[in-house]
Amino acid sequence: MSEGCRILLLDDEPLILMDLEFAAEDKDCLPLTATNVKEALAHIEAGDGVSCAVLDVTLRDGETCVPVARELERRSIPYILHSGDLNRQEGTLASLDAQLIAKPACSRRVVDTALSLAGTEQASAS
Template sequence: MSENAAKHILIVDDEPNIVLSLEFLMRRRGYEVSTASDGEEALAAIEARKPDLLLLDVMMPRKDGYQVCQILRERDDTADLRIIMLTARGRDVEREKGLSLGADDYITKPFSTQDVVTKVRQLLGDA
């Protein structure tokens, strides 16, 4: 890690195992991590402290990932937030919807941890 402060990643997923594995992976790479388990919690967390990047699950209770992405893109203070959507639905139509709502990238579950790290590093300019 450079002398810059650690970049902050918010992981939003309602599956604890996925949150734990992503959190471990990102911390090991030197990122600061916080988590949320649904869309409402994610928006509150972003309100409290804007992350550098959001790993956002699509299928969640209390606002899904598409709704959260759309809300964030409509707000001036979060319009530039890096968003990678995570989904178990790998169909092109879901991918297109996520990208059209403003997601920067899209990862299908189950995912390779190396793919996630690579995409995060590319979007944060750490690659």
């Protein structure tokens, strides 16, 4: 079901990113990794786009995932939030209508959750 799915993974911490990347590969999908907003937007805008996404909320240099989330929403691409910064980002989190998985969490569970959203989107589209 998730085979060939293009999943965008955004996290500024390389080890977490790699862990998610492995978990996505285990699901036979294609992970597209990004460590900042610019890279993430580039993946979304590239020819083949993305089918779903996992977004870390607080990024390096004061960035948050909000611009990426807004772009995904504009394209009706499902995403989930993956954050350890629940208290400080209350406002940001509330402004985004997405499921949240609190860090630390099992990378397989994070990826599965994102893929399940892509699954339903595709199902409802067909």
